[in-house]
Amino acid sequence: MALPGSCPAAGGSSVCGRPDKGIRMAEKAEIAIDRISMVYTLPDSEVHALNDVSLDIGKGEILSVLGPSGCGKTTLLNIIAGFLSPTRGEVRIAGTPVKGPGAERGMVFQQGALFEWLSVAQNISFGPRMCGRNRKETVDTVQRLLGIVGLVEFADKPVYQLSGGMQQRVALARCLANDPDVILMDEPLGALDALTREKMQGLVLRLWKETGKTILLITHSVEEAIFLGERLIVMAPRPGRIEREFNLPFATEALEKPARDVKAGSEFVSVREEILSMIWDMEEEIMGDNG
Numbered sequence: 001m002a003l004p005g006s007c008p009a010a011g012g013s014s015v016c017g018r019p020d021k022g023i024r025m026a027e028k029a030e031i032a033i034d035r036i037s038m039v040y041t042l043p044d045s046e047v048h049a050l051n052d053v054s055l056d057i058g059k060g061e062i063l064s065v066l067g068p069s070g071c072g073k074t075t076l077l078n079i080i081a082g083f084l085s086p087t088r089g090e091v092r093i094a095g096t097p098v099k100g101p102g103a104e105r106g107m108v109f110q111q112g113a114l115f116e117w118l119s120v121a122q123n124i125s126f127g128p129r130m131c132g133r134n135r136k137e138t139v140d141t142v143q144r145l146l147g148i149v150g151l152v153e154f155a156d157k158p159v160y161q162l163s164g165g166m167q168q169r170v171a172l173a174r175c176l177a178n179d180p181d182v183i184l185m186d187e188p189l190g191a192l193d194a195l196t197r198e199k200m201q202g203l204v205l206r207l208w209k210e211t212g213k214t215i216l217l218i219t220h221s222v223e224e225a226i227f228l229g230e231r232l233i234v235m236a237p238r239p240g241r242i243e244r245e246f247n248l249p250f251a252t253e254a255l256e257k258p259a260r261d262v263k264a265g266s267e268f269v270s271v272r273e274e275i276l277s278m279i280w281d282m283e284e285e286i287m288g289d290n291g
């Protein structure tokens with residue numbers, strides 16, 4: 001069944017408006033991914049992690065990326081973050097080519113990226129303090145962010161005393177404290193239990209709405225990708241490429257309606273089933289190749 005807003009790929013690249021490069025037309029791309037290829041060179045072989053990936057992400061957009069393990073999601077994110085240089089192609093942030101990490105891009109990792117021996121407040125204020133920001137302003141920012149992520153009473157607690165969900169809230173707040181234009185998330189909720197994960201999804205949506213940040217989120221959860229992505233990219237492996245693109249209404253709907261109602265809706269369920277079977281087929285193919 002053809003889904004509303006879905007754009008099937010042709011010839012391996014996503015096609016949504018521009019058949020030659022697979023780029024969504026955005027008025028002004030906050031993130032322009034322009035024909036990126038990435039080959040890892042090992043002593044005895046090469047890994048073609050990404051092949052000719054192009055994508056524009058508009059300012060204030062929330063985009064989720066889904067795909068089987070090894071299809072190049074983290075590689076793509078690391079290239080956007082400036083941690084890796086692509087073998088070919090270029091990423092531009094607000095028109096400026098990425099040459100390395102920059103303060104306008106914030107990262108939230110799956111876990112383990114906090115300073116465990118520092119307090120919650122010290123973790124959140126770390127970036128502004130390193131940049132030499134005004135002390136009073138930093139205190140105010142930390143207080144505001146503690147309120148947003150619901151950790152006001154935990155400001156002075158060391159991070160290691162917090163639960164996984166609380167730690168991820170600190171990670172979000174720490175990222176926001178640097179006031180990046182773009183937030184890059186690699187499986188930020190992957191280590192959480194199901195209930196905490198759902199609550200955190202709501203928090204991500206609220207932050208998106210309230211801050212107007214551009215958010216790119218990688219997840220292994222089909223449900224999460226559909227729920228949080230205004231736009232959803234499905235990647236395929238060998239070599240990593242964009243297979244399909246969906247424009248979805250659920251992130252916006254969830255700003256108005258309870259998350260459970262949105263996820264139980266017939267359109268949500270039908271998109272979920274289609275994407276699940278697409279990913280399942282890809283995984284089967286990979287297993288078949290290996291078997």
Ligand SMILES: Nc1ncnc2c1ncn2[C@@H]1O[C@H](COP(=O)(O)OP(=O)(O)OP(=O)(O)O)[C@@H](O)[C@H]1O
Pocket residue numbers: 040041042047048049067068069070071072073074075076240
């Ligand atoms: N530093 C590296 N050196 C060599 N090969 C690498 C390196 N990093 C990743 N790869 C390979 O590149 C491909 C893409 O890896 P990547 O980590 O981007 O995938 P992924 O989609 O994030 O996977 P996962 O869902 O498991 O996190 C894989 O085949 C992986 O083995």
Ligand SMILES: [Mg+2]
Pocket residue numbers: 073074075
């Ligand atoms: Mg990964």
